[in-house]
Amino acid sequence: MRPSPATLDRLAAVVGEAHAIRDPAGMDGYMREWRQIWVGRSPLVLRPSSTEEVSRILAIADETRTAIVPQAGNTGLCGGQTATEAGNEVVLSLDRMNRILSVDPANNTITAEAGVILKSLQEAADAVDRLFPLSLASEGSCRIGGNLSTNAGGLNVIAYGNARDLCLGLEVVLADGRVWNGLRRLRKDNTGYDLRDIFIGAEGTLGIITGAVLKLFPKPRSRETAFIAVPSPQAAVDLLSLMKDMSGNRVVAFELIADLALQFSVRHAGVRHPLAAAAPWYVLAELADPAPDAMAGVLEAAMERGIVSDAAIAQSEGQRASFWSARELISESQKPEGGSIKHDVAVPVSQVPRFLAEADAAVSAFLPGARFVSFGHLGDGNIHYNISQPVGMDKQAFLDLWNGMNDVVFAVVQRFGGSISAEHGIGRLKAHRMTAIKPPVELAMMRQLKSAFDPNNILNPGRVLPPEYLS
Incomplete structure (x- = not known):
């Protein structure tokens, strides 16, 4: 049911008309996500500046039965943060709640409002010689409230865990407007239920996260980063085990990249191929604070075992950044290739090779000519199993197969005891x-x-x- 004009006026009064957006042009950026799959309508976008304003908004919404859609950076891919096409939901954006409240390097914590951009958190940690390890391709625009609400993963999960593992405490506004202040900086607290974990990953369906206490870590003093050619996903899994064993478990990132995915980055994003020749698969691996020449030792042993055919170790920060650009620009580089049906899935690390083989076979039977753009966080079993349309196929005809393609892929995921949502949440999509x-x-x-x-x-x-x- 669409909120009444009187209800909309009451809600707008909480934030003031300057921060209550009603015109379609002003709301447009809040109504669509970057893939343009979810484009909604809303009678009102609210931009509160404080927890107290969020509390007052939800008290009115609960009284009047007004649906509220919380939105942080609007970088989600599952429609959880965008209003529906019905136009009866009010969007509550946290983009003005962007203050870092405290940094405590001795306790290795940082406390921030939910609208703080992830990159800003990383920079605030770096300023006190600490590391906030959550790292995503969208880190320049995603916000920590959304990261926590979807339990974001990213590049460093293998070493530091998901967003859930990086959070010590939360502040949450409940549906009726009550505020739970759980901004505790403790690492040990056994005084009852762990309410924090109820809200992390709940996508704003149980309460709106307005603040968080997050863990910091000592900043690595050195890194070794390598772009590595491997003959198969199984070889990549074998390399992961070898690298962990030989480096003293210093692996902080281990990304698997299919050749076609790298081709797209080279073709459409101006990325330079990191190696002299193409290979079926690649690994982008990084060690933190390794022993001298640890990466070279691992690669030498891997070549002797036939699980690595070529590799380049970054010799400068610029080369390291170039390696990571090749990985991070894959999603964006799929757009010029036409339609893309994306799957964010996870299976046990040991089962990734079999999953890829069986999923490729099942999708090829469903749609001959489908192109596989597989990449992702092999270190924790999270694969972005993306399918690009066959060359020459009509884009809309391909996208019309979305649900059927999902059925095929998810059936394989479930056979391996996996998850159909590894780090982007459920939203409306699933x-x-x-x-x-x-x-x-x-x-x-x-x-x-x-x-x-x-x-x-x-x-x-x-x-x-x-x-x-x-x-």
């Missing part, structure tokens, strides 16, 4: 699949949580849990 992938008792517990924290279903309705499961 909510209808939850009844198929979650056992009834797990769904029942999730439903009970939703009913307890948001009995009027005003927070991001239709996301994560399918709407029919809440009726």
